[in-house]
Amino acid sequence: MLFQPAMLFGGLLLLATMTAAQWRGQEAGRRRQTHRVQHGQCSYTFVLPEPEPCPLEPEAFGAPNSLQRDLPAAGLHLGDWQARRVRQLEKMLENNTQWLQKLERSIQTSLRSELAQAQQHVVQNQTATMLELGTNLLNQTTAKTRKLSDVEAQVLNQTSRMEIQMLETSLSTNKLEKQLLLQGHELNRLQGRNSALETRLQALETQQRVELASLRDQRERLRHQLGLQSGALAGLERSLRALGGNASSLQRAQRQLVDFVQRLVHVAAQGQGRASGRAPEPVFQDCAEIQRSGANASGVYTIHMANMSEPRKVFCELEANGGGWTLIQRREKGSVSFQQGWKEYKEGFGDPAGEHWLGNEAVHQLTSRAAYSLRVELQDWEGQETYAQYERFQLGSEGQMYRLSLSGYSGSAGDQSSLPMKGANFSTRDADNDECFCKCAQMMSGGWWFVACGLSNLNGIYYPSGYHLRKLNGIRWHYFRGPSYSLRATRMMVRPVGG
């Protein structure tokens, strides 16, 4: 941009010099046809055509050539005119060159000032930016140096601290070394004492060993004596047991004697009764016989069952449902545990006046003597009472696992029987006679005629009110209150058929 005017100026200068050179060349063209122009370092060679001689009117230079050609010219004046014209042209050229030079000068001066101004501007701008950069750099360097000095100070601080610590640690290590030395001395002393103690210990050990050996001897002697004494004790025990057996057999004999005496008394009384007219006191086989004898109040009576050596106390229901019922089971408040074994269920347990199980053996004897029917009475926690009755009921012997035999179901405790009509063997926790791979008596508790495991168990665990729901091992009668309802009260009773 800045150099455009300079180029323009250069171009103008070249044009001017060229025109000037052309003219000069034309003038000299008469002698030679090429012309050379020097401009700066460059030189230009122009080849010009030979100018045609044309006659010109000497007065009118500006007149057209046609006119000049048409006019007759005087050959004598032609060379002078040409010379004049050349001079004129040269003057014009000079004027032009002068003017151009003037122009060049003025342009050069103006350009120079502008350039100087621009350069100054640029320089100023650059210096300013440089200054700015420099200050920035200075600022940065000062900041960095400040930071560096800070870091240095910190490092120095830390190193000094570390030196202090080192000093301290060296001091403490010195102290520790001293202590270690002291301890080493003490250890040495202790070791000396230890060795003395060890020798003493060894002496003691040998003494103890000797004593132990003597003690062992004594112990063995004692053991021998003990063996002898235990043998004597066993002999004593055996003789004691024999004595006990003798005592029980004696008791039995005594009871038999008492029975015999009673019967004798009875017979004597009968004899006396016959003599005096009083009624004889009968021996009853069951509650039906007691009822037939005239008793009409329910309660505990004594019966003499066939094939049973001892009399049994039983509860007789003599009022409800025709009376004559001998109770074989009662639950009413959970005071007696029914979680018993085979032997207990065989012989019976509990109190006939309250909760009890009469005993499988007694029921077997009773129901084998004659045809019996069974009545089951049930009560739930809502006060509902119901019953199940079986026309025929019989219990097998112990060898038959007290097998249940039933027929002729009727009653209000469901349309179907909850006891197995096809029969079942009796199971307790220690006698698994059910039809299950499991042990029903252990799962359901008590002793019962479990099948697998069946729809009832009146000998289950007694659950009080509020705990009686969702109990599989409670007192169950499926067709009355479902499979997991534990009942409040039950009674099982037997009576001879037809009587």
Ligand SMILES: *[C@@H]1O[C@H](CO)[C@@H](O)[C@H](O)[C@H]1NC(C)=O
């Ligand atoms: C040179 O040119 C100036 C103006 O351009 C003019 O006044 C002057 O007469 C001219 N001189 C000659 C000798 O032509």
Ligand SMILES: *[C@@H]1O[C@H](CO)[C@@H](O)[C@H](O)[C@H]1NC(C)=O
């Ligand atoms: C200096 O130059 C910068 C660019 O390099 C330009 O932006 C700025 O305007 C200039 N300052 C002056 C005062 O000329």
Ligand SMILES: *[C@@H]1O[C@H](CO)[C@@H](O)[C@H](O)[C@H]1NC(C)=O
């Ligand atoms: C140099 O830094 C200081 C603060 O650190 C600031 O106030 C000042 O303007 C800075 N100067 C320049 C030229 O950046």
Ligand SMILES: *[C@@H]1O[C@H](CO)[C@@H](O)[C@H](O)[C@H]1NC(C)=O
């Ligand atoms: C080391 O720096 C802490 C703060 O960081 C200062 O309290 C302490 O006096 C300094 N110590 C020395 C020796 O400069």
Ligand SMILES: *[C@@H]1O[C@H](CO)[C@@H](O)[C@H](O)[C@H]1NC(C)=O
């Ligand atoms: C009972 O005692 C007599 C001696 O009084 C004895 O001979 C007999 O062996 C005893 N009986 C039993 C079963 O031990």
Ligand SMILES: *[C@@H]1O[C@H](CO)[C@@H](O)[C@H](O)[C@H]1NC(C)=O
């Ligand atoms: C029970 O028998 C007694 C006599 O032993 C009699 O007085 C009473 O009325 C009888 N009661 C009933 C309910 O039959």
Ligand SMILES: *[C@@H]1O[C@H](CO)[C@@H](O)[C@H](O)[C@H]1NC(C)=O
């Ligand atoms: C009772 O004993 C008699 C003989 O003493 C016997 O024939 C009978 O089978 C026994 N009855 C029962 C039920 O055991």
Ligand SMILES: *[C@@H]1O[C@H](CO)[C@@H](O)[C@H](O)[C@H]1NC(C)=O
């Ligand atoms: C019941 O017991 C009898 C006699 O031991 C036996 O023959 C029978 O197979 C038993 N029944 C079941 C179902 O276990």
Ligand SMILES: [Ca+2]
């Ligand atoms: Ca089983």
